[in-house]
Every structure is written in C-alpha cells, then in structure tokens.
Amino acid sequence: MPPARPTTARVLVVDDDPALAEMLGIVLRGEGFEPAFVSDGDAALGAFRREKPDVVLLDLMLPGTDGIEVCRQIRAESGVPIVMLTAKGDTDDVVRGLESGADDYLVKPFKPKELVARVRARLRSHDTEPETLTIGPPEDAVTIDVPGHVVSRIDAAILLTPLEFDLLLALARRPKTVFTREVLLEQVWGYRHAADTRLVNVHVQRLRAKVERDPEHPTVVLTVRGIGYKAGPG
Amino acid sequence: MRRLVRRASQRWRRSAQTRVVVSTMVGSAVAVILLSTLLIGQVGRGLVSARTRAALVTAQSGIVKVEDEISPAPISQGQAPSVESRLQTIAKELSDAGQVGNQYQILLVRADGSGTTYATAGTRPVDVPPDLQRQLDRSGLAYSYVHGTTDRLVVGGVIDTTLGDFRLYHFFPLSSEQSTLSLVRRTTAIVGGLLVLLLPLIVYLVLRQVVRPVREAARTAERLALGDLEERMHVRGEDELAQLATTFNSMAVALQKQIRQLEDLSRVQRRFVADVTHELRTPITTVRMAADVLHEARTDFPLAAARSAELLQNELGRFERLLSELLEISRYDAGDAQVDTEPTELVALTHRVVDAVRPLAERKGSDLVVHGRAPVVAEIDHVRIERVVRNLVVNAIEHGEGRPVEIRVAADDRCVAVTVRDSGVGLRPGEDQLVFTRFWRGDPSRARSTGGTGLGLAIAREDARAHGGALEAWGAPGRGAVFRLTLPLRPGEELLGSALPLGPERTRA
Numbered sequence: 001m002p003p004a005r006p007t008t009a010r011v012l013v014v015d016d017d018p019a020l021a022e023m024l025g026i027v028l029r030g031e032g033f034e035p036a037f038v039s040d041g042d043a044a045l046g047a048f049r050r051e052k053p054d055v056v057l058l059d060l061m062l063p064g065t066d067g068i069e070v071c072r073q074i075r076a077e078s079g080v081p082i083v084m085l086t087a088k089g090d091t092d093d094v095v096r097g098l099e100s101g102a103d104d105y106l107v108k109p110f111k112p113k114e115l116v117a118r119v120r121a122r123l124r125s126h127d128t129e130p131e132t133l134t135i136g137p138p139e140d141a142v143t144i145d146v147p148g149h150v151v152s153r154i155d156a157a158i159l160l161t162p163l164e165f166d167l168l169l170a171l172a173r174r175p176k177t178v179f180t181r182e183v184l185l186e187q188v189w190g191y192r193h194a195a196d197t198r199l200v201n202v203h204v205q206r207l208r209a210k211v212e213r214d215p216e217h218p219t220v221v222l223t224v225r226g227i228g229y230k231a232g233p234g
Numbered sequence: 235m236r237r238l239v240r241r242a243s244q245r246w247r248r249s250a251q252t253r254v255v256v257s258t259m260v261g262s263a264v265a266v267i268l269l270s271t272l273l274i275g276q277v278g279r280g281l282v283s284a285r286t287r288a289a290l291v292t293a294q295s296g297i298v299k300v301e302d303e304i305s306p307a308p309i310s311q312g313q314a315p316s317v318e319s320r321l322q323t324i325a326k327e328l329s330d331a332g333q334v335g336n337q338y339q340i341l342l343v344r345a346d347g348s349g350t351t352y353a354t355a356g357t358r359p360v361d362v363p364p365d366l367q368r369q370l371d372r373s374g375l376a377y378s379y380v381h382g383t384t385d386r387l388v389v390g391g392v393i394d395t396t397l398g399d400f401r402l403y404h405f406f407p408l409s410s411e412q413s414t415l416s417l418v419r420r421t422t423a424i425v426g427g428l429l430v431l432l433l434p435l436i437v438y439l440v441l442r443q444v445v446r447p448v449r450e451a452a453r454t455a456e457r458l459a460l461g462d463l464e465e466r467m468h469v470r471g472e473d474e475l476a477q478l479a480t481t482f483n484s485m486a487v488a489l490q491k492q493i494r495q496l497e498d499l500s501r502v503q504r505r506f507v508a509d510v511t512h513e514l515r516t517p518i519t520t521v522r523m524a525a526d527v528l529h530e531a532r533t534d535f536p537l538a539a540a541r542s543a544e545l546l547q548n549e550l551g552r553f554e555r556l557l558s559e560l561l562e563i564s565r566y567d568a569g570d571a572q573v574d575t576e577p578t579e580l581v582a583l584t585h586r587v588v589d590a591v592r593p594l595a596e597r598k599g600s601d602l603v604v605h606g607r608a609p610v611v612a613e614i615d616h617v618r619i620e621r622v623v624r625n626l627v628v629n630a631i632e633h634g635e636g637r638p639v640e641i642r643v644a645a646d647d648r649c650v651a652v653t654v655r656d657s658g659v660g661l662r663p664g665e666d667q668l669v670f671t672r673f674w675r676g677d678p679s680r681a682r683s684t685g686g687t688g689l690g691l692a693i694a695r696e697d698a699r700a701h702g703g704a705l706e707a708w709g710a711p712g713r714g715a716v717f718r719l720t721l722p723l724r725p726g727e728e729l730l731g732s733a734l735p736l737g738p739e740r741t742r743a
Contacts (some may be wrong), residue, residue: 020520027523087515092572109519109554176477196617198574226577226611 008034009123012053014044014070015085016063024057025114033119041065045073048080055119059085060097069102075101079161081122085110098202103163104189106198121190122163133173135172136220142211144172151211163188165208171221171231180228204229241567251445259434266426281411282315286387292338292402294375300342300393300402317397325352325402333644338404345370345392345399357405366390370401384409432501447475451482463490464491469633489602491701504568511561516559525550525602559689563672566696570654573700575725578616580650581608581643587623588641599636600656602627606643612650613724614701622705624650626717629691631654633715644733647722649703651733662707669707670695687715694719702726708736 011028015021016039028035038047041062048056056074057097060067071082084102086093094105131146142153149165153160160168166188171179179187181197189199208215219232241365245252277364304317327353339354350359353518360538361380367377370390374418377389385405392399450467467479532540563569581604587625588602594702595602623641630639634656642653661669668674673688681700691705699723709715720732 019518020516023520023523026527030527087512108515109522112523115523175661185604226579 008032009054009115009119010034010036010051011104011119012048012051012056014047014056014062014067015039016061017059020059024115026037027115031116031119036193039063041070043066044070048074048078053080056080057084057115057119058082058102059094061087068096071097071100071102075161077161079164081162083118083122094196095198095202096197099206101161103161103203104119117190123189133169133172133176134206135168135231136211140213140216142168142220144169153211158210160207160210163203164210167207168202168211168221171229175231178224178227178230184228200229237507251441254441255434255438257435259430262433263394263405263430266429270422270426273422274415274419278415281414282387282408284377285406285408285411287336289387289389289404289406290375290377292406293377293402294390295377296340296404297391297393299328299404300324300400303396304393317395319402321395322352329354332404336407336409338406341405342404343401343403345401351400354405357403361386361405362388362390362403367401375645379404379408380405385412444475447479451478454482454486456490458486463493501568504564507560507564507567511557511564514557515561518554522554530535556687556689559687559693562693563689563696566693566700571696571700573615573618573725575613575615575701577611578614578619578653579608579621580612580614580645581606583616583620584623584641584643584652587620587627591624591631593629595631595639596633598634600631600634601638602631602641603638604641604643606641610643610645611723612645612721614721615697618697618700619719619721622719623654624696625690625694626652626654626719629717630658630715631653634658637714646731646733647723648727649720649722649729649731649733651721653712653716653734653736655716655739657714658710659697660713661707661715662711665711670705702729703730704729706736708738709737 001024011033012027013021013024013035015024016038018039021039023036024036025035036045036047036051036053042064043060044058044065056098058067058071058074062070064072067084068087074080074082081104082102084097084105085108086097087104087108097105106115107117133144133146134141135144136142136153140153140156142151144151144165146169149162151160151165151168167184170184170187181200184200185191185197204221206214208218208221211220212218222230222232224230248314272719300321304320321342323521325340330339332340333354339357340358341353341359342351343349343359344351347359349592353359363378363380366376366378366388367390368467369378370392374392375389376385380388386409389406391402442631447467454465454467463486466483469476470481494683517583525543526547528535530541535543537689546550549685562571584606586605588604592602606693627639627641637657640655642651642655644651670691672692676687695705698719698721702725703721706718706720707715716734716736718732718734720729720734722729
C-alpha cells in the first residue's frame with residue numbers, strides 16, 4: 001500500500017519578501033493547502049526537515065544561501081516536488097534551477113491560478129491499481145511498479161523523484177508512441193498551453209542520468225530527432 | 235589570362251606604391267631612350283666630323299703633292315708615258331704612307347673612266363659612289379661616305395694634266411670611329427638599362443618608408459573602426475610620419491574615451507531599466523495575487539468596491555504585459571537576450587498561433603487563412619518566433635477592419651519566411667518604419683481593444699534580428715498592410731533575400 005497522502009497538503013514557502021510570502025499563504029490557504037514559511041536560505045533546509053512538506057515553493061533570490069543551493073540541498077535528501085519562483089525569465093537561471101533539481105518554475109508575476117495549478121500538478125495522486133510496466137531493451141529492462149512508485153533494474157532499485165517517475169511512466173504507458181515535448185508538458189507537468197520545452201529537455205537528461213546504463217547512448221528513453229521522445233527499444 | 239589582367243588592374247587601383255613604381259619605370263625608360271639616342275647621335279656626328287676634317291687635310295695635301303710632282307716638267311707628247319709612270323710612282327708613295335696605321339687607301343683614275351692609274355689593293359673604281367663623281371664634275375674637291383662592312387669616307391680630288399684629267403680618291407676607313415661609337419652605344423645601353431631598373435627600385439624603397447606607415451595607419455584605422463579600440467600605431471623617430479602616428483594615436487585615445495563614456499552611459503541606463511523592471515516584479519506579484527483574491531470575492535462587496543476590484547484586475551493585466559515587454563526589450567538593449575535554437579517546423583507553429591488567437595479574430599470578424607505546405611523547417615528559438623508570429627497576427631486582426639487575414643509560410647534553400655497580410659486601413663508612407671518604433675501608435679484615436687503595449691513590434695523586430703533575420707512592413711492607405719518575417723535556415727547565416735514577396739497583393743490573372 002502506498003503511504004496515504006494527508007488530506008491537506010503542506011507547502012513550504014521559501015521567500016524573503018514578507019508581503020509576497022503572506023500573500024502566497026493567503027492564496028494557498030484559500031485553496032486548502034497548509035503553508036509554512038521560511039525567509040532565509042540558510043534556514044531553509046532545517047525548515048524543510050522540520051515541516052516535511054509535500055511541495056516546496058522556492059524563491060531563487062534569497063538572502064544567505066541562494067535558491068539554487070537550497071534546491072540542491074533539498075534534492076540531495078528528498079524527491080519532494082520543488083517549484084521555483086523566479087523574477088528572471090532568463091535561460092540561465094531557469095536552466096540552472098532545473099538542473100539543480102527543481103521540477104517546475106513560475107516566473108513572477110504569476111497569477112494565483114497559475115500558482116495553484118503548478119502546485120496541484122505536482123501533488124496529483126496516482127492510480128493505486130496494481131500495475132507493473134517495463135521499459136527499455138528486453139534483456140536489460142527497467143521495471144516500473146506503478147502504485148508502489150518503485151523503479152528497478154534487475155532488482156536494483158533506481159531512485160527517481162516523483163516528477164521523473166511520472167515522466168518515465170508517461171513514456172512507458174504508451175511504448176509505441178512518440179511524445180512531443182508539448183504533449184509531455186501537458187501530461188507530466190499539467191500545462192494546458194504551450195510552455196517552456198526546456199523543462200522537458202532538462203528532466204529527460206536527469207532521468208537518463210539515473211535509468212540509462214550509458215546516458216550518452218540511451219536505450220530506455222530515446223530521442224526521436226525533430227519530434228520528441230519515446231520509450232526504448234526503438 | 236583575363237584574371238591576371240584583372241589582378242594587375244586591381245593592384246594598380248589599390249596601391250599607390252605600385253602606381254608610382256610602374257610610372258617611374260615607364261618614365262625613366264622613355265627618358266633613357268630619348269637621352270641615349272641624342273647622346274649617340276651627337277657622339278657619332280662629332281667623331282665623323284673630326285675625322286672628316288682631318289681626312290680633307292690629308293687628301294688635300296695628297297692632291298697638292300701629286301700636282302707638284304707633275305706640274306714643273308715641260309709637257310710634251312713624247313713624255314707622255316713618263317707622266318703616267320710618275321703619277322703611278324707618287325700614288326704608290328701616297329698609298330704606302332696611307333697604309334701605315336691603315337689610315338687610307340689610294341685610287342687614281344682617269345676622269346673619263348678610260349683606265350686606272352694606280353689602286354691600293356682592295357680598292358676598285360666601282361667603290362667610288364656615283365654622286366661623288368658628279369660632285370667632282372663641278373668642284374675640285376668633294377667627299378662622301380660609303381657604308382659597308384666597314385664604313386669608309388671617300389675624298390676625291392681633280393688633278394689637271396696635259397694628258398687629261400685624273401681623279402685621286404682617298405679611302406679613309408671609319409672602323410675606329412665605328413668601334414668607338416659602338417662602345418658608346420653599349421655603355422649607354424647598359425647604363426640606361428641599369429637606370430631603368432634602379433630608379434624604380436630607389437623609388438620603391440623611398441616610397442616604402444612613406445607608404446608603410448600610411449598602410450599601417452590605414453590598417454589601424456580599419457581595426458579601430460571595427461571596434462578594436464585598443465589599437466594604436468607604432469611611433470618611430472621624429473619625422474612627419476611619426477607625427478602622423480602620434481596624432482593618430484591621440485585621436486584614437488580621444489575616440490576611445492568618447493565611446494567608453496557613451497557605452498558606460500547607455501550601460502548604466504539599460505542596467506537601470508533592467509533593474510527597475512526586475513525589482514518591480516516581486517511587488518507586482520503580490521499586488522496581482524491580492525487583486526485576484528479581491529476580484530474573486532467582489533460579489534460580497536458594495537458596488538463601488540466591486541467595480542474597483544474589477545478595474546484593478548484589468549489594469550493590472552495591462553501593467554503586467556507592459557512590464558514583461560519592458561523587461562524583454564531591456565534585455566535586448568542590454569545585449570543579454572539569449573536565443574536557444576532548435577530545428578522547428580514553422581507551418582505547425584503558425585497553426586498553433588492561429589488556433590490560439592482565433593477567439594480574438596472571431597470577435598473582430600476576421601477570417602484567418604494559413605497558406606503553407608509543411609515541412610518548413612529552420613533552426614529557430616521557437617518561443618521567440620512564436621511570439622513574433624502571434625504579435626503579427628494579433629496586430630493584423632486589430633487593424634484588419636474585420637476583413638480576412640492571410641498568413642503565408644514558405645522556404646527556399648537559404649531562408650524561411652512568414653508573411654501576414656491584412657486588408658485594413660493600411661500604412662501611410664513612412665509608417666512601414668515607424669510601426670517598429672517603441673510606443674508608436676498609428677492612430678491615437680483608435681480604441682485599444684486588445685490592449686497592445688506599443689512594444690510588440692519593436693520586440694518582434696529584435697527577435698528577428700537576434701536570429702540574423704529581418705522583419706519588414708509594407709502598406710498603402712486603404713490597401714492593407716503586410717508584415718514579412720524572414721529567418722535564415724540556421725541562425726547567423728547571411729540573408730540575401732526572402733522566400734516570400736513583400737508588397738501589394740498580386741492580382742490574379
């Protein structure tokens with residue numbers, strides 16, 4: 001049995017702007033979440049351990065330890081969904097944030113609905129029907145235990161974040177389909193409209209780093225040039 | 235061959251040094267030929283005339299000697315053979331004297347041509363030029379030149395005797411004059427040739443001293459113009475060229491200072507715009523969320539407060555768009571806009587844009603028609619290009635007066651192009667450039683139904699340029715407007731044209 005999700009999801013807000021933090025709290029509470037706050041990068045990891053949130057909202061611009069570093073610290077000990085808040089839409093910051101482990105990002109200014117949609121997307125509960133899928137070459141396949149959220153290869157477990165798990169699952173569920181980045185954005189991230197396809201690129205790289213024997217020559221998550229990705233083998 | 239000629243003419247046009255050196259060579263060659271002709275002529279004439287004077291004296295004395303020998307004797311019929319033999323004796327004496335040092339040869343003949351009295355070996359009566367014989371008919375002494383393997387001067391004199399007229403010819407070989415003259419010729423040719431070669435060389439060397447610093451200055455100026463502001467000239471010595479270098483360098487320093495100042499100024503200003511825009515974002519986020527919460531709850535408010543919440547909500551939307559476009563353009567101004575390119579199919583991209591703006595088009599009553607056969611693939615930043623196309627389509631809908639908007643996508647072997655054509659009010663002359671000006675409004679009285687910020691087309695043009703592409707407009711009053719986006723197949727490749735025409739719609743035959 002998967003661990004039962006608490007009825008009210010806890011959201012840790014890491015932001016140094018008190019007005020914004022309070023406003024985020026108002027909106028989150030209004031949507032039935034339970035927010036907790038920390039305003040300092042140095043205190044973020046401690047707050048994370050104490051609060052055990054279901055989602056982290058992380059501002060990239062923080063006093064003390066910066067957001068990128070906080071993201072790395074949290075990712076080092078947990079697969080918890082991290083949505084970063086950035087005032088910069090610049091490629092560098094977004095890519096750096098995603099590479100340090102963030103699952104998704106929101107560019108300020110954002111609407112409350114966007115915020116809630118992003119948080120909800122990361123908290124979506126999954127099917128609990130017993131289901132096992134395989135992906136990759138048959139002689140060296142990766143096995144996915146869907147309700148158990150466990151991915152393994154020849155009995156060795158592969159630790160994936162929930163987002164990476166969702167990404168792999170989306171590909172494995174329809175092994176003959178080629179997924180465009182836009183379709184993956186919709187299915188995995190929950191974007192209705194075209195969004196930043198770099199999200200997909202960065203997370204495919206991260207996923208490959210974990211599930212591929214040789215990430216340079218992937219056999220599990222294949223690139224279909226000019227179109228997108230599909231499950232291996234070709 | 236033709237290429238060689240072209241290269242030579244190019245060199246002639248581009249290099250002052252080549253021009254001067256070649257001119258010097260041609261000029262000095264002409265001068266040398268003229269001067270040496272003059273010189274050789276003078277020397278030749280001088281030599282011959284000196285020899286002629288000496289020869290005339292010698293011949294005269296020979297004639298006198300002969301006449302002296304025969305005149306004192308009483309002339310009588312019986313002595314006739316003895317006169318003939320005396321003449322022969324004297325002629326032989328003269329001939330022997332002439333043979334010493336090969337000065338001359340002697341020929342003594344009867345004037346009527348009836349016989350030769352005496353001839354030095356190698357001289358024949360036929361050697362005497364006829365014109366000399368004619369001259370002797372008129373005067374007692376005459377000379378002429380005979381050209382042959384060795385030029386000869388022939389001096390003839392008339393000797394009257396009772397036995398009839400005799401003619402005494404002295405043949406003076408001119409071989410020593412000839413050899414002197416040919417020596418002079420050879421020397422002149424050698425000296426002249428050397429001059430023709432050396433003069434241009436000297437000119438080249440002298441010129442190089444001048445041209446090299448000038449060339450260096452030109453190169454340095456070129457590099458300065460290309461933006462390498464650190465470039466300076468080397469200062470050598472204290473002459474005019476060193477002065478040129480010094481002046482040039484101080485100009486470069488002044489220029490660099492000016493440019494730095496301007497750069498700093500604009501950098502500070504751009505930084506400021508970027509910082510302001512950036513700093514605004516956090517409070518705007520808070521305000522935005524607060525406004526949203528108020529807006530959601532407006533049904534519980536008194537009427538005035540509810541309406542205020544609505545206005546707040548709407549205007550915040552405009553404010554945000556403006557802010558994000560300001561941020562975008564300040565990024566371009568600051569030069570840190572990044573373009574992430576990947577192969578993208580533009581027909582699909584265009585359809586995506588058109589589908590997204592269709593609700594707006596329907597509200598305005600405009601049909602959106604897309605022409606284009608997939609695949610049209612180019613390496614582009616699809617986020618930016620999608621934004622550009624959306625901007626153009628929205629713009630066309632807004633100014634299209636409810637008439638159809640036509641969008642074409644095409645490619646050739648170098649570039650891809652998207653044109654968006656409306657049949658609305660069109661553009662007045664000059665507006666095809668003005669539309670790209672920041673915050674420019676075509677008609678201030680027009681309702682701003684879609685709330686454009688006035689930065690859209692300016693950003694779109696920057697987006698196109700960031701790809702090495704172009705965004706152009708065409709329009710005429712009442713004939714609608716066309717916007718054409720042209721992008722190279724790969725970023726940075728040179729654009730030479732476009733895959734689609736820009737201009738009025740062609741009337742179909």
